[in-house]
Amino acid sequence: MEEYQHIYLGVPLDNDDRVVIKRAWLQSAIDAHLKVGGSWTGGKTVGYDVADSGDDKNATTTMDGSVCIGLDEWKGGEDELRESAMRVKHTAERAQASHIGYDSIGVGAGTGSHLNAAGWHRHFKFNAGGKVSDPKKKYGDTRIANEDFFSNLKAQTWWLTADRFRNTHLAVTKGALFPADQMISLSSNIDAKLLDKLVDELSTPMRDFDNSGKVKSRTTCTPYGSGDFVMPKAKQPNLHSAPALRRVATDGLVNVVSGLGTQKAKRSHNFFSYTQFQDWQQLDNAYATNWLARAIVDIPAEDMCREWRIIKSKDANAIRIEEDRLMLPMCVQEATTWGNLYGGGGILMLTGQDLSKPLNMNRI
Template sequence: MTPARNRVLYGGRSSSKSWDAAGFAVFLATQCRIRVLCARQFQNKIAESVYTLLKIQIGRFGLTNQFIITENSIKHKLTGSEFMFYGLWRHIDEIKSLEGIDICWIEEAHNLTQEQWDILEPTLRKEGSQFWIIFNPRLVTDFVYRRFISNTPPDTIKKQINYVDNPFLSATILKVIEAKRKEDEEEFRHIYLGEPLTDDDAVIIKRSWILAAVDAHKKLKIEPTGVKRVGFDVADRGDDKCATVANHGFLATHVDEWKAKEDELLKSAGRVHAIARMLEASIDYDSIGVGAFAGAHFQALNQEHKVKIPYFRFNAGGAVLNPERRIDPKDPKSPLNKDFYSNIKAQSWWEVSRRFRNTFNAVERGEQFAPDELISISSECDHLDRLIDELSTPRKDYDNSGKSKVESKKDLDKRDIPSPNLADAFVMAFAPRTSHTFTLANIG
């Protein structure tokens, strides 16, 4: 293996970059004693790490008997090699104190920040230690792309790997990839050839705004106050998932998702109701399609548990709120809500976007805003990487009359992007409410 401080694997989807890294790491662990720090930006559960990849590769190679695999660590019995798993966002200070690290494997490194790299780089001080940096490029402006691809530092080996380099792909997935190429060449090159996007002006919420909002309450030294809400996105098709996001005022505190069939709505409603009872929160639920029946379940659950959990319908296609107000009250020339937004979903996404932008300006530029004009996301939330991806993915779109709307799930599917369940639940948790979506009779 050619000596190098930094080993960078980047490219598109279905290229097996992480699988190859896991296999090679397992091989090295059987040959000599190594300490491997497996890191990613957000990791609140071991399942969010490369732990599962390593475990699968160990089994594939028939080496299970050689390793001690616990719930949060992997060690080789003979060589003493060990794999440790950390989330950079919450444990960067703890990582600084680690000694004797041979390999720091940074998975999904597109979220790596310069501040984190400035801490990590001198932390690996053992002779011959190295970084494995693996990612699918997002934007040309992302730190990791600029640092290792655009301006590659000395003592770095970089290799682009795409699906064409993976001989194990099925004929089915190859047909999917070819279909994407025919549908949208630009999206195909980004998703499957790993070509970064030049900007994100087409999306409703910029990624940089969302990243600035992670733990913004700590950065700005603001404590959450006010109402508590749970946004509930109901699974509406076979491969979809239910999702919830809970908040306390401007702070998102909990993120959850689970697989549920259409005929399991009662079970899912019970799960959401339990979260609301635990947090003493109200519920905002998707009332379209399958979700139309959720309200009746919440009413029955209120009666069963002798509680009064308020629940509110969110009809994505419903009319906008305050139609005669301007979208920017400070600008008398800005359009009216009724002339700018196609529906309440668009109005809600733009409102959340505005609050994310305010948060970015508060964190990065020191501008002052009231707490209810901001949004913060606790780094302790599960599924944080995907939440960030989903919130920063939908593009601006327009209806036949030129009013703004959110890119539809159908159009996202054409871009080979799954339904943004977490993002939809997030927006519902922060969406403005109409007075007619809830009555006291609903609390049973």
Template sequence: MQAQTKKATLNPALRKFWTSPARNRVLHGGRASSKSWDAAGFAVFLTNTYKIRFLCARQFQNKIAESVYSLLKVQIERFGLQHRFDIQRDKIINVATGSEFLFYGLWRSIDEIKSMEGIDVCWIEEAHNLTEEQWEILNPTLRKSGSQFWIIFNPRLSTDFVYRRFVTNPPPKTVVRQINYVENPFLSDTMLEIIESAKAEDYDSYEHVYLGVPRDDDDDSIIKRSWIMAAIDAHKVLGFAPRGVKRVGFDVADSGADKCANVYAHGSVVEWADEWKAGEDELLKSCKRTYNVAKEREAAVTYDSIGVGASVGAKFAEINEARRNEGETFLVRYSKFNAGGAVYEPDRNYQPGIKNSDMFSNIKAQAWWLVADRFRNTFNAVRNGETYSDDQLISISSETPYLERLIDELSTPKRDYDQNGRVKVESKKDLAKPNREGGPVPSPNLADAFVMCFPPDAGSLDVWTKLAQ
């Protein structure tokens, strides 16, 4: 089967799923299974036949391109219905039936959604991040007779709320359907070859990615996903403001498919992120890009100084010198972060009776654990009402670009140990191994840049002296 044979039609395997009476339609499974494609096709069919108001939602949506807008647009074109739909900048309207598609991010707009009237279908795409609190708001919001939820996702953890609520123990009037690539009649030979290769290399990873088998837990992760979710907009929930050092973390691409990344934090609040492809011969270009970000935000830079990044300090010095000669008064301060370097304040206790030098293998491990401590404190403050000062907490603005990927990357690396029993962070090399438990993952560039916003030596006078040079 070749991709070009795909026609504007629905997957016949899902016909019963879409037509059975239900309040909740739950469609889950692995990648390449046509879940979202089929949902978009059926949604276009319904809105072209009846007057229906669709609310298309996902957890984080900072721009329309992150929604199912493009998928619906493609299906409208494939059905040849462009003349019946008015595709606007932020909504889609059927001019013949009066149907409309609205697009919202749950995290930022849940209160606005709560006051909406006349919604017939709430389609929650990539619903694995749906929280129990959000469901308690959404469920009674759809009060129109015959209204429905479409809950579509690739399972992550068996402990996630959406999996427990709608798959393990589904409520009444719920139709649950698992579908995987083996039921997708439109899959290309190339994609089938990719899947078979993944199956041969690591069956457990293949089961999770392509058969939608959820992972049991994230107990081995340094930073638990639930902690990160509790930290989204935690500064608003807990009432603390961004204040303190402004810093940009700069993770430098090594080679191949690796990417550069920036993350910006003001005090305990992360507000922005960026990622881009750049080769080793483009280091100066990447440094200028990061420099301009720091200049715009009046921030210092902490950069990865291993490998290609070893030359970053020299590049920043060149840029500062050129600006000084041009009469500029604001020069960007910078410091290096050597992930394999010595632990900061080795003789100081990390916990009672445990020195930093006995706990951590290197400064990267120390940085990750200190960030994890902040996330755990934030979780306990948000969920359990515990009290901490703002420099013991952490918050991620819901407006941060690449937010969902940042959440994934922060919750992926697992704890490891050196030969002396000290903790360390799972290496990029180990993360990429085909036989890695949980499957191979790309380099966590955004997560590394994030952690560099909170280096263990952030408050030392020595560091600020170096930054000022």
């Protein structure tokens, strides 16, 4: 039904796996600070996106800690940069914000001077195409340094923003526990039209990779930020300023190990097929000869079975001994591995059926 509405009625998909930030995550983030406990509010910051040209508009986003509390957009040409800077200053003053962050590329290069002239000196600039932040730090729970995972700061900020929205979605829908500074909330007090537009634009950027296998964003959207301040900015349609995120932290959006999850990896191979495999022989060959294909298949199964089971029973020790005798953990991991390789499968653990007779499907 969702696919029909998307194709024939133009309704956006809530869970399009191709996008960096899923629409369902954004919907869960609306008033998340009222649904999930934690210290959501904190230092207030205003993010300012300067209009480029043509139909582009100026926009600001105001954050109170991890809560987006305000959006604004207006038409202002290159000959009105000073007036626009004054408007941003007034926005920051009304919100009692501590800082203003702005995009320093192109028309925005002189924004700092205009803010100084307006009497606001607590500001910083950001170059979306610049080098990644904390280049030597490992991304999330992976073993990959940020500089090897992301192509630039644009990709990094979109990915980390997605992590926070994902955490919020899990907290709201599954009861998962995360610190508030690892989540994002979008206040419903924001103008409804601007909030809807923000959701549309944040759920637009697509996942992509450059020729070296590093993550990039396949979009006209540009994330920008500085230090612990991050702001994704979308150039189309018009709402250009998205949440200014403080103290960006992540638990990892993609389960990758040294290139896993990318289309290419520097140290892996000379050839990688982008087409779907059509038969088992091709799958076997890929698994046997390509470390990346092998890692994609093996690692999820290993992760699933590493802790095995917590048995809360007086017979726990006897159960573990019997499981070890039957090599049950190894068998489950192996079955999961082959299920991953050949397209999925199921494991049935049944009691009360005679194994010498055909499986009674009615008792499953």
